[in-house]
Amino acid sequence: GQQVQQSPASLVLQEGENAELQCNFSSTATRLQWFYQHPGGRLVSLFYNPSGTKHTGRLTSTTVTNERRGSLHISSSQTTDSGTYFCAIGSAQGTGSKLSFGKGAKLTVSP
Amino acid sequence: EAAVTQSPRNKVTVTGGNVTLSCRQTNSHNYMYWYRQDTGHGLRLIHYSYGAGNLQIGDVPDGYKATRTTQEDFFLLLELASPSQTSLYFCASSDWGVFYEQYFGPGTRLTVL
Structure with a gap:
């Protein structure tokens, strides 16, 4: 099945620093989705990005499908960015489909 | 924005x-x-469905x-709930599966004593 590797597993920053989170996957993907999980558990979709580069505010998602990798760049980090970031890869399976999640990257931003 | 709701938000039960x-x-x-989501495992797919009456097995x-x-x-x-099923459970939906974004509910925290 699809294997999804995220790195780093955890990251500690000072406010204002940038972060780069990596996602590598094992087989051809049909889509890549980035999620942010609040410390309380709520899951928020950040990007649905099958290929190329997308921007939202201070966040940039880049997906290079033929190299089986993606990245999430956070610029000028803020304390409110603290939480866990998940990469998920979608792939077809028979008549259905499924998302395979990485184990997450825990980000801590200190003031 | 897609709307997915879950209930209950928290549940405590006993083994069995x-x-x-x-x-x-x-x-x-x-x-x-x-x-389901457990520490160190990310989210793992239990079951999914592509329509009323349909069920597909997950991981x-x-x-x-x-x-x-x-x-x-x-x-x-x-x-027959067991303590190993203590976890945070998420429901999600999407249109036509493969080619569309998945939208997640707020989660249900289940504790099995």
Whole structure:
């Protein structure tokens, strides 16, 4: 099945620093989705990005499908960015489909 | 924005108990999913469905049943709950599965004593 590797597993920053989170996957993907999980558990979709580069505010998602990798760049980090970031890869399976999640990257931003 | 709701938000039961988790989406999506999240494992797919009456097995189905009664409603059933099923459960929906974004509910925290 699809294997999804995220790195780093955890990251500690000072406010204002940038972060780069990596996602590598094992087989051809049909889509890549980035999620942010609040410390309380709520899951928020950040990007649905099958290929190329997308921007939202201070966040940039880049997906290079033929190299089986993606990245999430956070610029000028803020304390409110603290939480866990998940990469998920979608792939077809028979008549259905499924998302395979990485184990997450825990980000801590200190003031 | 797609809307997915889950109930209950928190549930405590005892070993051997019967639990039903409910999920409703109001966006006419075809696909619905149940995931569990445990520390160190990310989210793992339990069951999913592409329409009323349909059920597909996910990656960690043991100990779980699921039923899709309507396009909007997807239920996860634990008929003999065990402490290993203590977890955070998420429901999600998407249109046509592979090519569309998945939208997640707020999660249900289940504790089995």
